[in-house]
Amino acid sequence: MLLSELQNKNLLIWGLGKEGLALTEFVKANVKYQNLYLYNDSEITQSELKIYHGTDIDDLLNKVDVIIRSPGVSIYKDEIVQAKAKGVKVTSSSDIFLSEMLKNRPQTTVIGVTGSKGKSTTSSLLYHALLALGKNVALGGNIGRPLIELLQEEHDYVVCELSSYQCSDLSVSPKIVLFTNLFPEHIDWHKSHENYYKDKVHLVAHQQAGDVCFVNDKCEKLKKYCAAYNLPYRYYNKKEGFAEIDNVLCENEKPLLHIEETKLQGFHNLDNMAGVLSVIKYLGLDTNKAVKSFKTFNGLPHRLQKVGVKNGILFINDSISTAPETAMAALKSFDVPLGIFLGGYDRAQDYHELAEFINQDKNVKVVVTLFQTGPRVAQTLKEVLKRKDIVVLEETDFAKAVSEMYEALQKVGGKMALFSPAAASYGCFKSFEERGAKFIELFNNL
Secondary structure, eight states: OOGGTTTEEEEEOOOOSHHHHHHHHHHHHHHHOSSEEESSSSOOOOOOEEEEHHHTTHHHHOOOSEEEEOSSSSSSSSHHHHHHHHHHHEEHHHHHHHHHHHHTTTTEEEEEEOOOOSSSHHHHHHHHHHHHHOOEEEEEESSBBBBBGGGGSSSEEEEOOHHHHHTTTOSOSSSSSEEEOOOOOOHHHHSSHHHHHHHGGGGTTTTTTOOEEEEEHHHHHHHHTTTTSOOOOOSSSSSSSEEEETTTEEEEEEEEEEEEGGGGOTTTHHHHHHHHHHHHHTTTTTTHHHHHHHHHHOOTTTSEEEEETTTEEEEEEEOOOOOOOHHHHHTTTSOEEEEEEEEOOOOOOOOOHHHHHHHOTEEEEEEEEEEETHHHHHHHHHHOOOOOOOOEOOOSHHHHHHHHHHHHHHHTTEEEEOOSSSSTTTTOOOOOHHHHHHHHHHHHHH
């Protein structure tokens, strides 16, 4: 939706987190609306703004022409469905940004990055590489700055990290899209895994002739759902082009970079780099300089982050891990005797494949299960494990879990405690960042 379509309308901004507040300031300064209503699901105190909450939404829906929803507001929410049925237009800050860029800023190249995992690191790597190549580039969306703020600036490139929440109902698509992977996530928001898959790949639903989408050839599910749109996809992680081959980043099977030459942990980051280089080459830029830039990239907090060492045991914070697939990727990254923490908010994910993986991974010596999914993960492990050398501990208290892992690893000669929960943080924490910070705090208290 364009800004011009908001003029003289009764507007409702739903959700007042970082993005919602930035949107509020932008709309107040740039849109001639009739009325502007602000609503948040929970009450916000100490604000100079009039903010509605709770059951106020029922009355507000009868007063507005357009709802600008924050990412956390599901398009499947009853009130949103009812509003659409009444003829109320529903849009988002991301859609307004992309619409404006397509129509009024064609000189700026917008690159949309998404995937079940790896999108933050991939977006940041691409941003880092473009900076190293001397480009005027901004990073925004799910990471970096709110996209709406970037409408007031001029850039050569804007790298947008977009979540499934942001992709789900876009009316326009970026000219360049990069998909990292696809596996079950966010069933609480999307109502089903099928909806999640479709909403994720909806990012390319409105691509036009001349636009391009890069797809990770390793991910069969991603390729399956991308097939819904008849687009001339370009595939990376194939031998022809940029790919991770035998834990080495290659171009046409020629080695370019080992992960040990970077500051990152985890071979899966080479997949991300292959996607980034594919985009860099498509843009006609220097891929050799981009590879060099990877060596100076510091990585992101809570993503296989080294926390510290106690008594010879290295603690790794991978709180970003919210799915079984990410925990398996984390385990693949290390070749030392270790323990892993598993468990979090239950989103009906299947843990059998992870349990089978742990059964086959001789490095895993201790598993500590936690939080809401802890009992289900522990039960799955008991059903699957054939080995007698794995200690499975069930715990309800986070602090006790960390101390029990520490003690158990000392008994079995373990060298690493890996916090890669394979589940969301909700229920006990506001975000994976808060969960990771708590893990670091508990390590420091050992």
